[in-house]
Amino acid sequence: MLLVGESINVMTKRLRIAMRKRDPKPIVKVAVAQQKAGMDYLDINLGPAKRDGPELMAWIVEIVQDATDLPLFLDTSNVEAIEAGLAVHRGPAVINSISCRPERMDALFPVAAKYDAAFVALLIGPDGIPRDADERAMLAAEMQMRMAEEGIDEEKAFFDPIVLPVTSQQDQVQGCTGFMMVIKDLIPGAKVTCGLSNVSNGAPEELRPILNQTYLAMLMKFGLDSAIVNAAETDLVNVARGASEDAVAAVHSVMDGEDVDEAALSPLLLDYVKTTRVLLGESLYSHSWLKI
Amino acid sequence: MAVDIPKVAYSGAIREIRLGDGENAVTVGGETSYPFELFDGEMPNPPRIAMEVYDAAPEGWAEAALEPFAGVTDDPAAWAKRCVDDYGADMICIQLVSTDPNGADASPESAAETVKNVAAAVDVPLIVWGSESEEKDTEVLRLVAETCQDRKLVIGPVVEGNYRQLGATAIAYGHTVAASTPIDINLCKQLNILLADLGVPADQIIIDPTTGGLGYGLEYTYSVMERVRMAALTQQDDSLQFPIVCNLAPEVWKVKEVKTPEAEDPKLGDQKKRGVLMEAATAMSLLLAGADVLVMRHPDAIDQIRTAVDGLVP
Incomplete structure (x- = not known):
């Protein structure tokens, strides 16, 4: 299970200011803390990065890799910024993300090929977020076809089925879980990642960890390969690393429809x-x- | 060859609750199937209709909505009496619009006086509806609840921001709360759990899912009500096994399609017929989604709904 730390994000005010001032300290601090928490990759989320995106991405990639040597997920909708990041990135980077929209695939598949980069294949189509497991599977098949046409190795893709909040879109959580159940049959060897914390978006802050951990355990049952997570949630990292066997067993027994003796x-x-x-x-x- | 008719496997039932007191009390709820699906389960208590009475003479109403109440619209007690005596209302819903702090801002004392007068005039169950201002409703409904403690009222809307005060009031005087959430099933469940935690007995809670009128959000209400009933009846979700009240009349009768005179827009057709049909269509849709109590305005629309219900629940 590859864990990707989500905390370097332009939405965090302190980091947004550091990015604007090109002050490496706060960013490096977050990077090192996530590395210590056991992350395999770090996500660098710059949002739309409309202003000086390429320069900013290249700068952050260098300071974060200098401090941690971890590989990075380059997370922005700005194509030039992604390319600038890839140009300075040491080792294999991951583009986060390429959605199943023609203009995104046209713009980013050549970049992925040029730098031999992996990428998150985000299952959002021209009509927006898929409504169920079947629509997710259709988008995955379409992405796979486009990748074949472009001569891109299937191994490079991490499919992201879009985790939605249980607080407001409970049935869509099942759409995501249902996709996980079929994807490995549909596309053998396909790798899957997800933005896990979104499942608990909107829930009371103190209750978010158990939602995140439980959903991770559920997706792991179907072979989730990677998750973008909050590295500060130690219990979550334990679930991912196989250190919470009792909790995972309890989750899986409910999924298997076993009679759970709640009193015990x-x-x-x-x-x-x-x-x-x-x-x-x-x-x-x-x-x-x-x-x- | 025998044909197996598919049946829905129900695991839960809606609670029966008694509204009002004395010989005119009504019982609602008790369903063990989806609405009117009597081939699958039971609907022991037909849905009930509460007719509206306003605490101040209405302004800007369509002529068709005023005509049945000519002469009594400035006297809530007389208005209520007309609804019961002439139009056979099962219940009365007193809409305390004049207490709205952004409107006439009438005092809690005057609201309590109005409710007391109506209570003295009719002996059917009473629903008392505030101005939907969280803080003002807390004051108004508390005083109403205390003043009318000899009657078992339904008070609402009780919302997340005032459920503690109004829940405690309901416990103290035995009134029923209309637990109101903004067209959201998860918040609906949450408020019911909070009321139960507070100690409000389960037979003193009725769900108000917030009602959208025809063409103005009815489908959202419909969908939330459907899901409430699915969770209650097929997932044994006891936080949702309550009857549902829909305060639909104000939503239906405030829209331009009801208020625009035929002369102004001839293609809309007869104004009275239009308003009555919009109210009846909204009410019927809500019944099909699971409503147990409808708050309605026009006697003709009410007649149509009664005929339909009599046909569906023999």
């Missing part, structure tokens, strides 16, 4: 069981889901 579970494991039921759509989400 510790309060923490019971929380995982309840959370799994919510994420499977067996129980309707409310902020108090752990209390009922």
